[in-house]
Amino acid sequence: MKKEELESFRSELLSLRQRLVGNMRYLSEAAQSQSEENGNMRGGAPLHPAETGSDNFEQEFTMSLMENENRALEMVEHALKRIEEGTYGTCESCGERIPKARLKAIPFTSLCVKCAEAHEKGEA
Ligand SMILES: [Zn+2]
Incomplete structure (x- = not known):
């Protein structure tokens, strides 16, 4: 593969990594605030029991999104390493x-x- 081509893939991967890291940060903040909300509800008397369930679902959903992002991030890191090694x-x-x-x-x-x-x- 030509050097310029490799470089264009590398910059593609780097911007992808940046995006994934940004997503992860956003999701982990969302998960944290969701779990705090759930904690508050558990601490006090829940006025809307039905909503507690949906919050747990939201948190699980965020967690599964984070897992996907994390897996993609690992693949991106791996690809960047392979560019360094010349096996990309x-x-x-x-x-x-x-x-x-x-x-x-x-x-x-x-x-x-x-x-x-x-x-x-x-x-x-
Ligand atoms: Zn093959």
Whole structure:
């Protein structure tokens, strides 16, 4: 892969990482304020028991969003490391080159289409 191409993927990944870190911060603040609200409700007499349930749901939802963001962030970090190592753009499973169209769509992928599909099937 050309150096300029690698650089453009790197800057793409860096801005993606920045966005994910920002999302994580936002979500963790949201989760914290949600849990404080829940705590306050538990401490006092809940006037609206139905709402307590929906707040717990909200918090769980935030947590699952955070998990997704965290996983994406790990993949982005991993891809950045592979750029440093010079292995970016090759499939981690079969060693084949990953098509650029795929890298442009998912810059943090580390598997070619074939292996990603096999991986998904294996996990299901
Ligand atoms: Zn592969």
